[in-house]
Amino acid sequence: MAVGNTIAAPQQQKKPLIVTFKAGDEDVKLSPMIVRSYLVSGDSDKVTDQEVMMFMMLCKHQHLNPFLREAYLIKYGTAPATIVTGKAAFEKRANRCGTYEGFEAGIVVLRRDGQLDYRTGTLYLAGEQLVGGWAEVYVKGYQKPVRIEVSMEEYIGRKKDGTVNSQWATKPATMIRKVAKMQALREAFPDDLQGLYAAEEVSSGVDEQPLPPIEQPPIDIPHEQAPAAPIDVPQDDDFAQIMEG
Numbered sequence: 001m002a003v004g005n006t007i008a009a010p011q012q013q014k015k016p017l018i019v020t021f022k023a024g025d026e027d028v029k030l031s032p033m034i035v036r037s038y039l040v041s042g043d044s045d046k047v048t049d050q051e052v053m054m055f056m057m058l059c060k061h062q063h064l065n066p067f068l069r070e071a072y073l074i075k076y077g078t079a080p081a082t083i084v085t086g087k088a089a090f091e092k093r094a095n096r097c098g099t100y101e102g103f104e105a106g107i108v109v110l111r112r113d114g115q116l117d118y119r120t121g122t123l124y125l126a127g128e129q130l131v132g133g134w135a136e137v138y139v140k141g142y143q144k145p146v147r148i149e150v151s152m153e154e155y156i157g158r159k160k161d162g163t164v165n166s167q168w169a170t171k172p173a174t175m176i177r178k179v180a181k182m183q184a185l186r187e188a189f190p191d192d193l194q195g196l197y198a199a200e201e202v203s204s205g206v207d208e209q210p211l212p213p214i215e216q217p218p219i220d221i222p223h224e225q226a227p228a229a230p231i232d233v234p235q236d237d238d239f240a241q242i243m244e245g
Contacts, residue, residue: 019056023065030056039066042076051081058195064089085196087178090185093192101138105181107173108132122173130172133180137188146188150180175200
C-alpha cells in the first residue's frame with residue numbers, strides 16, 4: 001500500500017487582540033498583555049481573561065485613559081477583580097454634560113448634644129462622631145438638585161485583615177464626602193457614568209494611595225501571545241446592557 005507524504009501547512013500566528021479608542025484628545029490602545037503588565041494593582045498574574053476584557057471594554061465604552069489613572073484594575077488572590085474609576089474622570093465627564101450646573105457636598109456629624117448636623121466640607125471636632133456624607137448635584141431643568149446621603153459604616157474601607165486602610169483611617173471625612181459626590185453624579189447622569197465606580201465606593205481591600213500618571217507603553221509587541229481560548233468580544237450595545245444589569 002502506497003503511503004503519501006503529507007506536508008503540514010505552517011501554523012499561522014494569531015495577531016494579538018488590540019482595542020483602540022479615543023479618550024479626550026488622546027488615542028489609546030490596549031491589549032491583554034499591556035493591561036496585565038501596566039494597569040493591574042495587586043496580583044496581575046491572577047487576573048482572568050474575562051476580567052481583562054471587561055476592563056478594556058469599559059475603557060473603550062466610556063472613553064477612559066487608564067494611563068492617566070482614569071481607570072485601573074484591582075486584583076487580589078482569587079477574589080473577583082474590581083474595576084475602579086478615578087475621581088477626575090467623573091468630574092471631567094460631568095463637566096462635558098451640557099446640563100451640569102455644579103455640586104455641593106459635605107459630611108453628616110453626630111454632635112455632642114445628640115443632634116445630627118449636615119455640614120458643607122469636611123470639618124468636625126473632637127468629641128463629635130462622623131456618621132456619613134451627603135452631596136447635591138445641580139442639573140439644568142431639574143426643579144430640585146439630585147441629593148444623595150451615605151452611611152459611614154457602609155462604605156468605610158477595610159483591608160483583607162479587617163483593619164481600616166490608611167486613607168480611611170487618616171481622612172475619613174474626605175473619603176465619605178467623595179463617596180456621596182460620586183454617587184450623586186452617577187445618579188444625575190446615568191447615561192454618561194454607567195458602570196463607573198470610584199475606589200472609595202468599592203470594598204476592594206486595597207490601601208489606596210495617590211498614584212502618578214504612567215507612560216503609555218509602545219503597542220508593537222511582537223511576542224504577545226493570543227489567549228489560550230478565543231474571547232467573545234462584546235459589542236458596545238451588549239457591553240452597556242452588561243454594565244446596567
